[in-house]
Amino acid sequence: xxxxxxxxxxxxxxxxxxxxxxxxxxxxxxxxxxxxxxxxxxxxxxxxxxxxxxxxxxxxxxxxxxxxxxxxxxxxxxxxxxxxxxxxxxxxxxxxxxxxxxxxxxxxxxxxxxxxxxxxxxxxxxxxxxxxxxxxxxxxxxxxxxxxxxxxxxxxxxxxxxxxxxxxxxxxxxxxxxxxxxxxxxxxxxxxxxxxxxxxxxxxxxxxxxxxxxxxxxxxxxxxxxxxxxxxxxxxxxxxxxxxxxxxxxxxxxxxxxxxxxxxxxxxxxxxxxxxxxxxxxxxxxxxxxxxxxxx
Numbered sequence: 001x002x003x004x005x006x007x008x009x010x011x012x013x014x015x016x017x018x019x020x021x022x023x024x025x026x027x028x029x030x031x032x033x034x035x036x037x038x039x040x041x042x043x044x045x046x047x048x049x050x051x052x053x054x055x056x057x058x059x060x061x062x063x064x065x066x067x068x069x070x071x072x073x074x075x076x077x078x079x080x081x082x083x084x085x086x087x088x089x090x091x092x093x094x095x096x097x098x099x100x101x102x103x104x105x106x107x108x109x110x111x112x113x114x115x116x117x118x119x120x121x122x123x124x125x126x127x128x129x130x131x132x133x134x135x136x137x138x139x140x141x142x143x144x145x146x147x148x149x150x151x152x153x154x155x156x157x158x159x160x161x162x163x164x165x166x167x168x169x170x171x172x173x174x175x176x177x178x179x180x181x182x183x184x185x186x187x188x189x190x191x192x193x194x195x196x197x198x199x200x201x202x203x204x205x206x207x208x209x210x211x212x213x214x215x216x217x218x219x220x221x222x223x224x225x226x227x228x229x230x231x232x233x234x235x236x237x238x239x240x241x242x243x244x245x246x247x248x249x250x251x252x253x254x255x256x257x258x259x260x261x262x263x264x265x266x267x268x269x270x271x272x273x274x275x276x277x278x279x280x281x282x283x284x285x286x287x288x289x290x291x292x293x294x295x296x
Contacts, residue, residue, distance in 0.1 A: 003040065004072045006081055007107060009097040013062040016092030017238070021056040027090070028068070035084035038073040054107040054244060055212065058220065060233075061114070062240045065096070067107050110250055110258060111158065113243035114208040114220040118229065123162060123204050129227045130160045141222045142268065152264040153218040158256070159209040160223070207242075211258035 012024070019027070029049050032039050041047035054067035072081075078098035086095050118126055133139055139154040206229070210218045220239055224230050233239060 003103070004075050004078075004100050005103045005105065006070050006072065006076070006078050006098055007101045007105075008068045008070065008082065008085075008095050010066050010068060011062075011064055011094045011096060012057060012066055012092065013064075013240075014092030016090065017057070017060055017062045020059055021053070025051075025053075027093075031085055031088040032070075034088045035081075037076070037081060037084060040071040040073055052106065054246065055109045055112070057241060058239075060239070061220070062238055063244070064240055064242045065244050066241070067109075067244055067246060069101070069105075069107055071103070105248060108247045109212040109244060110247045111243065111245040112210050112212055112217075112241060114210070115240045115242045116206045116208075116224065116229065116232065117165070117203045117237055118162060118206050118232065119203055122229070122232075126162055126206070126227055126229065130162060133157065133223075133226060134160060138264070139226070140266075141218075141226070143265075148268050150266045150268055151216070152266075153216075153222065155259040155261075155263065156211045156213075156216070156218040157209075157223075158211055159207075161207045161209070162204050163207075165203060165205050213258050213260070215259075215262040 012019075016024075025048070028051060032049055040050040042050055050071040052069045054069075057063045057066065070081075078100050082095045082098035089095065134157065137154065138152045139157065140150045141153055143149055143151050206227075208218075208220055208223050210220075220241075221230070221233075224233065224239075
């Protein structure tokens with residue numbers, strides 16, 4: 001069937017970062033119908049638009065350069081499609097660019113970057129932990145799905161940097177409505193002191209540069225936990241995925257490449273303490289009592 005496949009770069013931020021991936025796909029379907037775009041649908045009893053997200057965003061993480069591919073029933077100018085979708089998009093969702101790609105092309109993620117603002121008072125301790133991680137031949141993290149195990153994610157760490165934020169002039173004060181995705185109400189700071197992602201001007205910017213492969217990758221939350229920075233996210237700081245690099249958009253002369261082997265894994269050598277594991281343990285013992293199973 002004649003048609004077009006369009007690849008979009010879009011931004012997901014503000015309160016919309018709290019929208020799950022499944023809810024986001026439903027939002028896109030409503031936008032496509034309201035924009036009156038002739039999109040292709042899947043087969044079966046519950047047809048849905050033929051669209052593919054290159055890599056879903058973790059809940060609560062903002063995305064600056066996300067990738068979506070959409071198949072249309074007829075050739076369409078990419079800019080026309082982008083403008084129509086922007087008219088129908090909710091606050092926090094913006095289509096930045098659009099281009100027509102071959103129908104058989106699929107966006108395969110090669111590399112990602114996550115960013116988080118770190119207070120200046122935490123820089124020394126964080127720098128030491130970064131050096132220890134990068135100097136270590138193995139970085140073990142606990143994974144609980146699809147089965148409990150330990151995974152060595154060292155090969156997926158392309159780099160970790162902690163640098164001062166560059167700010168040429170003090171930001172202009174913004175109203176609460178104007179801030180939108182810049183709001184970070186849990187931080188006791190004025191609007192003029194806040195940055196785009198809840199960061200504070202004058203703080204340092206942590207960048208996690210990670211490889212992504214079909215065999216696996218490292219996760220931002222795992223590394224923030226290893227760097228003892230998870231409490232910043234709990235306090236209102238926003239993690240942003242600032243880069244999503246695609247294989248077919250990467251120059252062939254890149255000096256480095258992602259690993260091509262699966263990660264090293266090992267059984268858990270301690271009692272799991274993650275919330276997800278506690279849920280599994282609770283399910284396994286549900287209905288039991290000191291006198292045996294409870295039957296109602």
